[in-house]
């Protein structure tokens with residue numbers, strides 16, 4: 504009889520630098536332009552997502 508460890512996938516205990524978020528145990532760039540709450544661009548400015556940051 505095997506004992507289950509309870510968690511099969513494990514929790515994403517990955518710490519990522521600013522601008523990245525944990526995903527599948529890796530750090531993935533956040534698309535700040537997808538949410539106006541994540542960027543400080545003027546609504547008239549063009550927001551461009553970049554690796555680890557974004558530009559306006």
Ligand SMILES: [Ca+2]
Nearest residue numbers: 533553555556
């Ligand atoms: Ca980004």
